[in-house]
Amino acid sequence: MLAFTHIAAGCASSLLVSGALNVQPSQTILVLGGGILGSMMPDIDHPQSAFGKRVLPLSIPIATVFGHRGITHSLLAVAGMSWLIWWSLHHLHWHQGYAVPVVVGVATGYLSHLVGDWLTNSGVPLLWPSNRRFVSPLKLCTGDLREYLLAFVMYGWSLMECLRMLM
Ligand SMILES: [Zn+2]
Helix, strand or coil, X not given: CCHHHHHHHHHXXXXXXXXXXXXCHHHHHHHHXXXXXXXXXXXXXXXXXXXXXXXXXXXXXXXXXXXXXXXXHCHHHHHHHHHHHHHHHHHCCCCHHHHHHHHHHHHHHHHHHHHHHHCCCCCEXXXXXXXXXECCCCCCCCCCHHHHHHHHHHHHHHHHHHHHHHC
């Protein structure tokens, strides 16, 4: 799945969760920012990915040790990365009122990435270290027209949701 689509899913899912949790509009921007970041993070295991290129000192060793779509595409990584973000913000003395929305966004965006990759032929090892790959019965091929349509629908809905919050 393309980074373009993962980001769309991160936007839509984090705004959906914000709405479901009745997060105040002023904090929704933190959930949204966390969602966008989280939607890119699993591909830290791919040095040629949009996110991996930006963090090569991390992505190269992670790709070498675990390979692409290994540990970073698991539920263990969702929990670990969420905890790491919370721990980092706590030690940076971020107020809980700001740190919690970011962590909720990162966890939501991260999960949206796993769902996106679940829709592809390769699937995801959700229960890593188990090698079992979970693959959706409904598949998308990376870069095909259906993926672009899905991404545009999610971007469109996200834009409408942002505009609705501003009114
Ligand atoms: Zn991925």
